[in-house]
Amino acid sequence: MSTTAAPRVPPVTGAGLGHCGMGYDVDAIRDHFPALAGGTAFFDGPGGTQTPDVVADAVAATLVSEISNRGQVTPAERRADEVVRAARAAVGDLLAVDPGDVVLGRSATALTFVAARTLSRGWAAGDEVVVSRLDHDANVRPWVLAAEAAGATVRFAEFDPASGELAAADVEAVVGSRTKLVAVTAASNLIGTRPDLPAIAKVAHEAGALCYVDGVHATAHVSVDVAAEGADLWVCSPYKFLGPHHGVLAAAPAVLEGLRPDKLVPSTDVVPERFELGTLPYELLAGTTAAIDFLATLAGAAGSTRRECLVDAFAALDEHESRLYGRLEDGLRRLDGIRLHSNAARRTPTMLMTFEDHDVQDVRGHLADRGINAPAGHFYAWECSHHLGLGAAGGLRVGLAPYSTDSDIDRLLEGLEEAIRP
Template sequence: MTYDVAAVRAQFPALEEGAAHFDGPGGTQSPRQVGEAVSRTLTSAVANRGFVTRAERRAEEAVTQCRSALADLLGADPRGVVFGRSMTDLTYDFSRTLAKTWHPGDEVVVTRLDHDANVRPWVQAAEAVGALPRFADFDPTTGELGPDDIAAHLSPTTRLVAVTAASNLIGTMPDIPAIARLVHERSDALVYVDGVHYTAHESVDLAASGADFWACSPYKFLGPHCGVVAADPALLETLRPDKLLPATDEVPERFELGTLPYELMAGTTAAIDFLAGLAEGHAGSRRDRLVAGYAAMHQHEKHLRDLLEPTLRDLPGVQVYSNAGRRTPTILFTIDGWDNQQLRTEMAARWINAPAGNFYAIECSRHLGLGDAGGIRVGLAPYTSEDDIERLLAALREMLLG
């Protein structure tokens, strides 16, 4: 299976500026096809969805094609794909909806490994109805979060477990199928998975994951800024979100407030089609091509991580916090004697984009002993090249060794 990174990079106009981008975990750059799809839809005649005029049909096609593409990406049913402004926004919506069925004394489990978007909505929703939030810790040395860490907090009154499929701060990938299986065996709780960082690097199969809900963000995998939650349509049918009286009660539309952003949905479809083409010469259904494309991307990113990580760890004063056995190509580090923001600024002056902070994984950052300051985060993406890796290492050597 071949992976032509030069051909991939040629499709990203943003790279023409010359920066080496290690900021993908905060949002990737987009290929030309995505921008063209957004522009084409936004400048074409569109209207509210329907089947009478061409404008209505064009809007309807943008929606149905996007749900189909996301279903192929996530191994889900198109009728269970909910589209929204952001993962955070959707998670707040689902937390309020699910909390309608909770009672005082019920419990929800969240983890300190997670981005706050999969922590605070559940904590706040629980507290609003008198339910109790429980925090599962991870090992700050290894970065690992295992089923036993979740099991310690399960009880007959557990109603929901919220857990990340991959930490956006340190890359740890917990064993979601094992966690979901444990939760479902020991309780009646639902499992809500933050798949935002995971979906950017690994192929997803909703059913195999055991998750009841899988949340992700297309702008983390080359698409526009928006959010998605996928679930079994039968589960969605049991939930009653707040909505406008004349709005449809159909699933998944009952969860989507207002007119959908057709141009962003078209851009999301284009991003997924781009990912499906990453494995050169691979045929089959779009789902088959996506699985192959992710496998090719995985090997490319693993190769680059193997080039980067040993040298980075050997640099003087470097402390690396990404240590789990299974993790994404995302590395969080600090350097003794350097302020994170100063280091970030020095690298930016060399056209190397490697941001610093806690990246909203504030519980994780604090649990690592980094407080709210976090560290420098370096993340690889489908367009990262060996030259990018060498530029980063050369800049660090220059700053640390002179």
Template sequence: MVYDVHTVRAAIPGLAPDSARFDAPGGTQTPRPVVDAIAGTLLGPLANRGAQSPGERAAEAVVGAARAALADFVAGDPRGIVFGRSATQLTYDLSRTLAKGWGPGDEVVVTRLDHDANIRPWVRAAEAAGATVRWADFDPATGELTADHLAAALSPRTRLVAVTAASNLIGTRPDLPKIAELVRGVDALLHVDAVHYAAHTAVDLAALGADTLVCSPYKFLGPHLGVLAARPEFLETLRPDKLLPSSDRVPERFELGTLPYELLAGARAAVDFLAALDPTATGSRRERLQASFAALAGHERSLRDRLEAGLAALPGVTVRSRAARRTSTLLVTFEGHEAAEVSRRLAERGVHAPAGSFYALEASRHLGLGDGGGLRVGPAPYTTEEEADRLLEALGELLG
């Protein structure tokens, strides 16, 4: 495996040489090939999808290429790839569709580890259907969400379990295959939020045991849109609200209105960029993605180890990211210093690490941090060891 972070950085024009960015969990910077794909689509002939004019054929080709790329990205089927404005929007749409079959006595399980986008849509849908919401806690001391935590919330009345593949706040990666086995045992559905996970690990829809899964390309070097992935056979069983003349085919029946073709082209380009992170990788795009994510994981482990060692040497610093399996994202709090103030003072030094709960409100509260959360340090594929050292040096000056 080969990983050259400087080659990655050279392809990303938004990276300023006088700043260090640790805000990737909120959205990554954009490589030039992604920008070029977006611009090229808009500069060429473009129309609503069809087979008659050059613009129609161009739109059709863009959609097909994007579905194929994202299917490779999640190890799924192109016919199971749904595009939307955001993962939040797609989750709300899915929750309303599934809730048509729920009623009093049915139960939906959500977790306190999750981003609110994988909590509130299910809570609201359950309330509208008269179903019951049950909560699965995580261990605030370790950050672990285990299969036992989920098992305590399951029953024969469970219809759906919604759980994150990786916490956007503290990085925890639950054992989803084991959780999926428990969910299957009560004949329920498993919906997985892979928005944070997909930026760090090769997604495998079937291996995770997910019936449905969402991710967001702008978290992994792509443009702003959302992706829902599922087996086409499962999507065929669902009847979402749609316009009468719009297509009833899967996956088109779930896509409301005209798709943003230029963003789909950018998403395809982002997948191809990720597949080339390990320049020595060969084989199919899926195989190259797996090799590249393995190389990226090694780079991120090195960065995380460096950051954790440096943070441990600073006075009054508590790292809240403690799970055995987790991403490189670290949530940090400070004795005698508000995280928001530390973030502001870091920004004055050209180091960008935001503070907050980042919509993981339940997780922040469960950790005892209220709604304020902490300072989130989020490495990206373009983060260097020099930037990690710069962050640690700045924190040392602020806390010294």
């Protein structure tokens, strides 16, 4: 079996992008989303954003193109190979990692299970794994199950339910000399809290542990630099940031090279392909490249590379979403009968709420009848919802996306006021 190191994919600087656009024009951005033509106000972005036309076009064009399994002999083989290389390069620009360190997979959950099964082979009785109550269950249960199978101990880092804050000290309190891994979210998909990742990663690394970060929710809202965040492994999902449904994992080269996942005998042993089971979904990868290219043109000063454009675009997006979120939060805090559970000092534009005299599902239905999509539940943040005292019922969650507008905020506030009016 080959142990040859993975060939590094040459970086792509966003061919065809030219220079980034100037200014954040939400109306022009919305023109690329066919789903918005129906008039619905979408606040369900944390569960998956709407899709721009350029992404759908890329998916369709790939499906009907001359394409086959990857190779270098026929045009169809070369096209498949280029689709994969382009997707790795785009994700590399998005996360500030080398394209050769990008693993492509079925979903963030599936990739985390693969990572947990593989990493836990080096664990034994007495070893410890730290997870947090703030996380989506996809960054809790895989580690709990892997630890149980290895005989290792699981320790939970607790967050403050009143403020929603998870501090490095909360993690440090449960990290010990036998800690092998700290799993933590970059942003809570339920209440939006963004912990201080570099500080948490430092705690993990000082104990000799790896830091595994669920970046699914954060990657849709902030410019990510995996190394700067201190993450050894970072997982995210393109469908949260305008792309198709699949997952990606970025990791430090030394980490990937040291892991030996289950694989078929004839499949390659090079990194990152050794982690990718079966034929990759070329059409979804083409859509992911298109989504990242689209993000890179949202706004910002002129830049010569896609990475520069992405950094500028996320700065402009943050300004746009922060302004709208400020209006939303101010309006919500003026309404009687609403309890807000998103209170951390640093968070994504995501708000979880419950109501004194109304069931969250009833309020959700009232909004849906008025063309406002704001779902309710625990959203798989099982530990988080229970730690907040909300149990399986959870709350009503609203989140902003690149296409959100002031009109959407007005409609939501008016709809909520109607729904909870005595």
